[in-house]
Amino acid sequence: MAKILMKGNEAIAEAAIKAGCRAYFCYPITPQTEVAEYLAKRMPEVDGVFLQGESEIGVGNMLFGAAATGQRAFSTSSSPGISLMQESISYMAGAQLPVVLVNIMRGGPGLGGILPAQSDYFQSVKGGGHGDYKLLVLAPSTIQESVDLMMLAFHLADKYRNPVLIIGDGMIGQMMEPVEFPENYKEPPLPDKPWALTGASGRKPQIVKSLFLDPLMLEKNSQILNEKYEQMKKDEIRFELYKVNPKNEILITSYGTMARICQTAIDDLEERGISVGLFRPVTLFPFPEQQLFKEATRKNIRAVLTIEMSMAQMHEDVQRVIMGKTPTEFFGRTGGVVPSPEEVIDQIVGLLDKYSGKKNTKRSSSKSKKA
Amino acid sequence: MVDNSKTIFARPESMTENVTHYCPGCTHGIIHRLVAEALDDLGVRERTVGVAPVGCSVLAYNYFNCDFLEAPHGRAPALATGFKRLRPDMIVFTYQGDGDLASIGGNEILHTANRGEKITTIFVNNAIYGMTGGQMAPTTLPGQVTTTCPSGRNLTDTGYPLRVSELLSTLATPAYIERVSVHTPMHIIRAKKAIRRAFEYQIEGRCFSLVEVLSTCPTNWGMTPSESTKWLNDNMVPFFPLRLFKEPETTA
Ligand SMILES: Cc1ncc(C[n+]2csc(CCOP(=O)(O)OP(=O)(O)O)c2C)c(N)n1
Ligand code: SF4
Numbered sequence: 001m002a003k004i005l006m007k008g009n010e011a012i013a014e015a016a017i018k019a020g021c022r023a024y025f026c027y028p029i030t031p032q033t034e035v036a037e038y039l040a041k042r043m044p045e046v047d048g049v050f051l052q053g054e055s056e057i058g059v060g061n062m063l064f065g066a067a068a069t070g071q072r073a074f075s076t077s078s079s080p081g082i083s084l085m086q087e088s089i090s091y092m093a094g095a096q097l098p099v100v101l102v103n104i105m106r107g108g109p110g111l112g113g114i115l116p117a118q119s120d121y122f123q124s125v126k127g128g129g130h131g132d133y134k135l136l137v138l139a140p141s142t143i144q145e146s147v148d149l150m151m152l153a154f155h156l157a158d159k160y161r162n163p164v165l166i167i168g169d170g171m172i173g174q175m176m177e178p179v180e181f182p183e184n185y186k187e188p189p190l191p192d193k194p195w196a197l198t199g200a201s202g203r204k205p206q207i208v209k210s211l212f213l214d215p216l217m218l219e220k221n222s223q224i225l226n227e228k229y230e231q232m233k234k235d236e237i238r239f240e241l242y243k244v245n246p247k248n249e250i251l252i253t254s255y256g257t258m259a260r261i262c263q264t265a266i267d268d269l270e271e272r273g274i275s276v277g278l279f280r281p282v283t284l285f286p287f288p289e290q291q292l293f294k295e296a297t298r299k300n301i302r303a304v305l306t307i308e309m310s311m312a313q314m315h316e317d318v319q320r321v322i323m324g325k326t327p328t329e330f331f332g333r334t335g336g337v338v339p340s341p342e343e344v345i346d347q348i349v350g351l352l353d354k355y356s357g358k359k360n361t362k363r364s365s366s367k368s369k370k371a
Numbered sequence: 372m373v374d375n376s377k378t379i380f381a382r383p384e385s386m387t388e389n390v391t392h393y394c395p396g397c398t399h400g401i402i403h404r405l406v407a408e409a410l411d412d413l414g415v416r417e418r419t420v421g422v423a424p425v426g427c428s429v430l431a432y433n434y435f436n437c438d439f440l441e442a443p444h445g446r447a448p449a450l451a452t453g454f455k456r457l458r459p460d461m462i463v464f465t466y467q468g469d470g471d472l473a474s475i476g477g478n479e480i481l482h483t484a485n486r487g488e489k490i491t492t493i494f495v496n497n498a499i500y501g502m503t504g505g506q507m508a509p510t511t512l513p514g515q516v517t518t519t520c521p522s523g524r525n526l527t528d529t530g531y532p533l534r535v536s537e538l539l540s541t542l543a544t545p546a547y548i549e550r551v552s553v554h555t556p557m558h559i560i561r562a563k564k565a566i567r568r569a570f571e572y573q574i575e576g577r578c579f580s581l582v583e584v585l586s587t588c589p590t591n592w593g594m595t596p597s598e599s600t601k602w603l604n605d606n607m608v609p610f611f612p613l614r615l616f617k618e619p620e621t622t623a
Pocket of ligand 1: 467503
């Protein structure tokens with residue numbers, strides 16, 4: 001298939017169709033409403049279900065009912081809307097239902113703003129709703145990757161019977177880039193869905209629920225969920241390295257479109273003779289712990305710099321993983337402010353000054369002075 | 372010997388053999404049976420999905436012999452919507468208490484009815500929160516004592532009881548809405564007809580259908596079962612009149 005120029009939100013919508021999803025529920029919220037507008041036209045063309053619900057509480061629970069049929073279903077929203085969906089997300093995780101959710105994040109807390117942010121990291125990877133559960137969380141950095149991860153998300157949801165969440169900042173939703181949809185898309189084999197509610201015809205009634213009044217049964221359910229998360233940690237870790245090499249002095253860790261801005265900064269610095277690498281987690285849960293530890297603790301790395309459009313959320317995971325073996329630093333802007341490559345460069349230069357001589361790497365910089 | 376015995380009463384196929392956990396004298400059990408009989412009569416058990424609420428009937432799925440979904444508090448109509456949209460060939464019903472439907476789930480039922488989802492809602496109004504131990508519901512009667520209105524429901528502070536059937540029947544969208552009760556055998560027979568009719572409308576793919584059933588809660592009303600049926604008759608029926616509110620035929 002030839003490349004076509006598409007807006008992120010529309011590409012996400014089309015990717016769901018290409019992944020065989022025929023049910024979408026929504027409630028308008030900036031900056032992701034184009035997904036709904038696109039699917040309002042597109043779903044009827046493929047005999048799919050498009051429904052605008054009364055609220056994100058309603059939408060999340062419609063998704064819950066839809067997923068219980070065993071068919072693919074998804075919804076998209078932005079931060080305040082995703083907060084309202086937390087009830088249903090917790091229930092769907094508890095009832096082991098495969099659904100796909102997309103959060104095109106905007107600045108918070110509260111009504112916040114409508115510009116790009118990454119301040120829902122904690123909500124996405126640490127639970128969000130009540131109870132012991134995890135979502136499989138994917139973070140694309142380009143429109144093409146949004147398409148690829150969107151299609152993968154439906155597969156992973158079915159594979160693990162677990163909600164999968166894609167988080168992109170507002171830029172992912174609004175940007176236009178050339179994308180290519182796979183031709184003759186084929187997925188690896190998936191397990192059957194004997195749990196789906198199809199009517200008790202020729203079999204015993206089936207129940208989809210998250211209620212287990214017997215504490216031992218509830219504990220068992222949590223253990224089953226936990227086994228899935230452990231399996232995800234083994235099999236589903238995804239990340240990307242950019243210009244990581246033994247000459248790196250600083251390792252940046254950043255995800256989503258923020259990571260692309262970091263790439264621009266890294267290219268610039270390279271021209272000035274400063275070598276910086278980038279570690280970009282693609283799965284935020286499972287977090288690429290061992291992989292990051294390995295790259296962050298190499299002898300040549302003086303410091304690890306986390307850069308986010310938030311007030312240091314993923315940074316807590318970075319610190320947890322590195323365990324003080326290498327100094328960790330943070331830089332972020334929030335509220336819809338997107339750091340520029342120049343700001344990133346300034347941060348790196350500042351760090352090189354701060355950490356000059358801390359490790360045995362020779363470096364000549366006219367600016368270097370002891371901090 | 373010739374066997375002259377004739378079955379005059381049996382468990383509907385749509386009910387399981389499980390003994391319900393409902394309190395003695397609670398009419399949830401009767402309402403379950405009426406729903407099960409309707410599913411049997413209409414021959415739809417094998418393609419039916421029930422949606423259980425949060426409330427005393429949260430375990431309804433243990434008593435119905437059909438597929439079931441367990442919803443978050445108040446959200447059963449949203450789950451039913453999602454399910455039915457994907458499986459219009461199946462029969463979907465929600466079974467909800469008055470706290471579940473009229474309070475926390477007010478928005479879900481309103482919009483589900485207004486969209487005219489082809490589902491059936493069995494709305495059990497017992498004027499109190501049963502499961503959590505007898506707190507005020509939106510349907511608690513004026514002056515009625517509950518644990519959160521110990522001096523009786525004060526209308527100045529809490530407004531009047533919500534009349535859900537009346538409220539929903541103001542919607543322009545065609546629907547079948549009827550209020551019935553189960554406090555006497557005669558009322559039970561009428562309730563059965565209404566519940567059956569509600570499912571028929573769904574099977575015919577015609578409209579949203581809701582049957583409000585006045586029900587007792589002897590435990591939290593602090594009464595014996597027979598005092599409860601009398602209290603229901605004397606207090607609830609005057610405030611919540613038993614009648615047919617709306618049919619698709621009569622909708623403009
Ligand atoms: C989100 C949420 N809030 C509160 C509760 C606690 N809760 C459980 S049942 C119930 C009220 C049930 O009353 P009703 O719907 O009238 O049904 P009944 O028990 O009387 O049949 C409440 C408030 C809950 N489970 N979930
Ligand atoms: S508490 Fe009330 S509503 Fe609940 S089972 Fe007992 S009598 Fe019925």
